[in-house]
Amino acid sequence: MGILLKLWLLFPQRIRLWAYQLLVRVGLRLYGPTTSFSCFRLPFNLYAKAGYGVDVHEANALRFISQHVAGPLPSLVDVIPYPRFENGMFIVMTRLPGxxxxxxxxxxxxxxxxxxxxxxxxxxxxxxxxxxxxxxxxxxxxxxxxxxxxxxxxxxxxxxxxxxxxxxxxxxxxxxxxxxxxxxxxxxxxxxxxxxxxxxxxxxxxxxxxxxxxxxxxxxxxxxxxxxxxxxxxxxxxxxxxxxxxxxxxxxxxxxxxxxxxxxxxxxxxxxxxx
Incomplete structure (x- = not known):
């Protein structure tokens, strides 16, 4: 984890969530919607997931697989509670090419x-x-x-x-x-x-x-x-x-x-x- 990311994660969750939601809007303008209602391409080579069914178990799965398996897999960047959905989470991860x-x-x-x-x-x-x-x-x-x-x-x-x-x-x-x-x-x-x-x-x-x-x-x-x-x-x-x-x-x-x-x-x- 880079020093800038470590510093960013020290900011309160509400500020990080606001920033990510802003990036979602920017990403929709730059790249358009994805094929999934809950997945959004962001600037800075990132993707976000948020919506029905996006929960802490998905965040834990992403963290687990990136720690245990080597290969072209996304890495978890941030996860924040997302109260718009029951038990919802806002997940930010790295984007992969292809x-x-x-x-x-x-x-x-x-x-x-x-x-x-x-x-x-x-x-x-x-x-x-x-x-x-x-x-x-x-x-x-x-x-x-x-x-x-x-x-x-x-x-x-x-x-x-x-x-x-x-x-x-x-x-x-x-x-x-x-x-x-x-x-x-x-x-x-x-x-x-x-x-x-x-x-x-x-x-x-x-x-x-x-x-x-x-x-x-x-x-x-x-x-x-x-x-x-x-x-x-x-x-x-x-x-x-x-x-x-x-x-x-x-x-x-x-x-x-x-x-x-x-x-x-x-x-x-x-x-x-x-x-």
């Missing part, structure tokens, strides 16, 4: 996608080398709090003491008429105990930044960072991406395949609403 992979995935050659998969795997391997907490909930955010996963719910849920508790919660949200059938279908997977790994949990082409050659320049949006079963990052990366053939090939190279778990997840997706 454009979203979603804009050019289908134009990349197989060789470019293979190199990008290698870039991403280096980050994922670091994440998976971090041991999960030995006490407390098994399925939880990095601060032990509730998880955010848009595959299961648009709001934070849990935490869950065990993997089995998580599966029970998933099963209870299934369409009532199909619950018994689906529970029986999922039992071979849901009765297993999988290794627990640190999971980005929103691994998608929108959150991967690349340069003009398709090489990785950033992995962003860490709001969903949590501890989940080993297969979850891979099956989650398939969620709602039925037509994303090149993307799925990359995910297979990074994570391997979990056929039995994917079959269960794909059936559950049909009868689960995150709303």
């Amino acid at each position: 454009k979203p992979l979603a804009l050019g995935l289908w134009d990349m050659s197989p060789e470019q996608r293979s190199l990008l998969a290698s870039d991403l795997k280096r980050i994922i391997d670091q994440m998976r080398s971090i041991p999960p907490p030995q006490t407390g909930p098994k399925i939880c955010a990095v601060d032990g709090g509730p998880v955010l996963c848009y595959r299961v719910c648009v709001d934070r849920v849990g935490p869950f003491e065990t993997e089995a508790d998580f599966y029970q919660w998933l099963s209870d949200r299934l369409v009532l008429e199909e619950q018994d059938r689906l529970k029986a279908f999922a039992k071979p997977v849901h009765s297993k105990t999988h290794p627990i790994y640190l999971t980005h949990n929103d691994f998608s082409p929108q959150n991967i930044l690349v340069d003009e050659n398709g090489r990785l320049t950033g992995l962003v949006d860490w709001a969903c960072l949590s501890w989940f079963p080993q297969y979850w990052e891979w099956t989650r990366s398939y969620y709602a991406k039925e037509s994303y053939g090149p993307w799925r090939e990359m995910m297979d190279k990074i994570f391997g395949r979990y056929e039995e778990e994917l079959a269960v997840e794909q059936e559950l997706w049909k009868y689960t609403s995150p709303w």
